[in-house]
Amino acid sequence: MSADESVVDVxxxxxxxxxxxxxxxxxxxxxxxxxAEDPEQYHRKPTAxxxxxxxxxxxxxxxxxxxxxVGVKTGMTVRQATQxxxxxxxxRPDFDLYRTYSRAFLEIARxxxxxxxxxxxxxxxxxxxxxxxxxxxxxxxxxLQGRIREQLLIPCSIGxxxxxxxxxxxxxxxxxxxxxxxxxxxxxxxMWHRPCGELFGVGKKTAAKLERMGIRTIGELAxxxxxxxxxxxxxxxxxxxxxxxxxxxxxVKPEREAAKSIGHSTTLPADVDTEEDVKRVxxxxxxxxxxxxxxxHVLAHTIQLTIRSPDMKTITRSVTLETPTDDRxxxxxxxxxxxxRHWKHGEPIxxxxxxxxxxxxxxxxxxxxxxxxxxxxxxxxxxxxxxDKIRDKYGENSLVTLGMLGDxxxxxxxxxxxxxxxxxxxxxxxxxxxxxKET
Numbered sequence: 001m002s003a004d005e006s007v008v009d010v011x012x013x014x015x016x017x018x019x020x021x022x023x024x025x026x027x028x029x030x031x032x033x034x035x036a037e038d039p040e041q042y043h044r045k046p047t048a049x050x051x052x053x054x055x056x057x058x059x060x061x062x063x064x065x066x067x068x069x070v071g072v073k074t075g076m077t078v079r080q081a082t083q084x085x086x087x088x089x090x091x092r093p094d095f096d097l098y099r100t101y102s103r104a105f106l107e108i109a110r111x112x113x114x115x116x117x118x119x120x121x122x123x124x125x126x127x128x129x130x131x132x133x134x135x136x137x138x139x140x141x142x143x144l145q146g147r148i149r150e151q152l153l154i155p156c157s158i159g160x161x162x163x164x165x166x167x168x169x170x171x172x173x174x175x176x177x178x179x180x181x182x183x184x185x186x187x188x189x190x191m192w193h194r195p196c197g198e199l200f201g202v203g204k205k206t207a208a209k210l211e212r213m214g215i216r217t218i219g220e221l222a223x224x225x226x227x228x229x230x231x232x233x234x235x236x237x238x239x240x241x242x243x244x245x246x247x248x249x250x251x252v253k254p255e256r257e258a259a260k261s262i263g264h265s266t267t268l269p270a271d272v273d274t275e276e277d278v279k280r281v282x283x284x285x286x287x288x289x290x291x292x293x294x295x296x297h298v299l300a301h302t303i304q305l306t307i308r309s310p311d312m313k314t315i316t317r318s319v320t321l322e323t324p325t326d327d328r329x330x331x332x333x334x335x336x337x338x339x340x341r342h343w344k345h346g347e348p349i350x351x352x353x354x355x356x357x358x359x360x361x362x363x364x365x366x367x368x369x370x371x372x373x374x375x376x377x378x379x380x381x382x383x384x385x386x387x388d389k390i391r392d393k394y395g396e397n398s399l400v401t402l403g404m405l406g407d408x409x410x411x412x413x414x415x416x417x418x419x420x421x422x423x424x425x426x427x428x429x430x431x432x433x434x435x436x437k438e439t
Contacts, residue, residue: 010132010135010136011132013136013137013138014129014132014137015129015162018129018162019127019129019162019163019252020127020128020129020137020160020161020162021125021126021127021128021160021161021162021163021164021166021167021252022125022126022128022137022140022141022144022158022159022160022167023123023124023125023126023158023159023161023164023167023168023170023171024105024109024123024124024125024126024144024156024157024158024171025122025123025156025157025158025159025171025172025175026105026122026123026154026155026156027065027154027155027156027157027175027176027177028062028063028064028065028068028155028176029062029098029101029121029122029154030049030061030062030091030093030098031047031048031049031062031063031064031067031091032064032154032155033094033097033098033101033154034047034049034091034094035047035064035153035154036101036152036153036154037097039153041089042064042089042091044066045064045066045087045089046063046064046066046067046069046070046072046085046087046088046089047063047064047066047067047088047089047090047091048060048061048062048063048064048067048072048078048081048088048089048090048091049061049062049063049090049091049092049093050078050081050090050091050092050093058077058078059075059076059077059078060072060073060074060075060076060077060078060081061074061093062074063081063088065176067081067085067088070084070085071084071085072084072085072088078090098121098122099121101152101154102118102121102122104151104152105124105148105152105154105156106118106124108144108147108148108151108152109124109126109144112126112128112131112134112140112144113126113127113128113130113131114254115127115128115130115252115254116252116254117252117253117254123171125164125167125168125252126252127251127252128140137160137181138160138179138181141158141160141179142179144158145158145177145179149177155176155177156176156177157171157172157174157175157176157177157178157179157180158171158178158179158180159171159172159173159180159182160179160180160181160182161181161182161183162183162184163246163247163248163249163250164248164250164252165200165201165243165246165247165248165250166182166183166184166187166246166248167182168200169182169191169199169200170182173190184246184247187222187245187246188219188222191218191219191244191246192217192218192219192222192244193217193218193219194217194218195207195216195217195218196210196211196215196216196217196218196220196221196244198218199218199221199240199243199244200243201239201240201243202240202243206233206240209232209233213228213232218244219244221240221241221244222241222244222245224241226238226241229241260357260359261304261355261356261357261359262289262292262293262296262298262300262355262356262359263289263304263353263354263355263356264285264288264289264353264354264355265285265306265351265352265353265354266281266284266285266351266352266353267308267350267351268281268349268350268351268352271310271348271349271350272348272349273346273347273348273349275345278336278339278349278352279332279336281352282332282335282336282339282352282354283328283332285335285352285353285354286328286329286331286332286335286354287328289331289354289355289356290325290326290327290328290331290356293326293356293359294326296359297361297362298326298359298360298361298362299324299325299326299359299360299362300321300324300325300326300331300356300357300358300359301320301321301324301357301358301359301360302318302319302320302321302356302357302358303318303319303321303325303331303334303335303338303354303355303356303357304316304317304318304353304354304355304356304357305317305318305335305338305339305342305352305353305354306351306352306353306354306355307339307342307343307349307351307352307353308349308350308351308352309347309348309349309350310348310350314351315342315343317338317341317342318338318357319334319337319338320358321334324358324360326362331354331356335354
């Protein structure tokens, strides 16, 4: 076959109109990363990443497939998991390491198309409609999977579909190391028999409400009168019916939308009820929230405080500032003011959180300052910039105040190896900014 004939043959696998989307999902990502780093200790063994590994307490964040085979599940307590699997190897999380591997697999994905949209630390979408020179969609998926396995030593599953929704559903069908093609015409056969809760985007509460309406399967949802769904769920009812029929018009967006808010919360191992303890926790929270805000080159117009009692009563209170801020002391001051105003002194607290909201780009913010602030603000900015550079280079604990020291989980916010979630995406925005500079 000539080169021209080969190109024509490849084109047959791409639609004349429409898209070809891949969803790349790393399998048991955290455990797989540890296995790649130390195969002698972890290869094919039941492992679980959990918070308090030393005390054998806390929650299983994720577990290996060997652990899943004996019933260990994400979200279990460590106690439950070790009862099911006495040989379970507990691993302390290392989010710096996970972020390194995340950037690495994203770089491999980006070698096939610039249209790569990270969704979380362990998954992304690729629009390969314009990537015909690399072969058929299945060729690309196989090569991509093989390169990640060979270069990073971690497994992944890939879904191939005409839209993001079906690509996501397809990648979940064969794990680990699976590749699944899902076409719209195959939706009735492959999806309609499944419960509504398995449709991407349908949570437990929505699935329960659908069941009360007599709608139990994706197929029943696909056939339900749309007006009935809209009456019960608003515009989301229309979106659910579209999804149940395999319809999704969402584009792969290589550039991430700006964050709408930036925040941290921490659940405390024991109740706190003194002002000294509350202030220490809030200081650590404000410190890390403003660090993240400054990295994103934004300012917060609104500061929100979250407080939860031991009996799970939760309140959120906020204040909108006349001038937006990225300053730790200002955020702490406002959070303490909200605490004094809305929480009875001495009442026990189990969780505290601070969030910066109504974010504005710093360069575009028209900050109205009085004469004193006008003179002092450049000095504060310079001080924050200098302190940030020192902490970036030498670590978060290289510059701390006495009031930030303690033994509660808020202190761990400064430990980037221990801190993180699969949905924390600051580092992905930095990765995207770096790629933008390169191009």
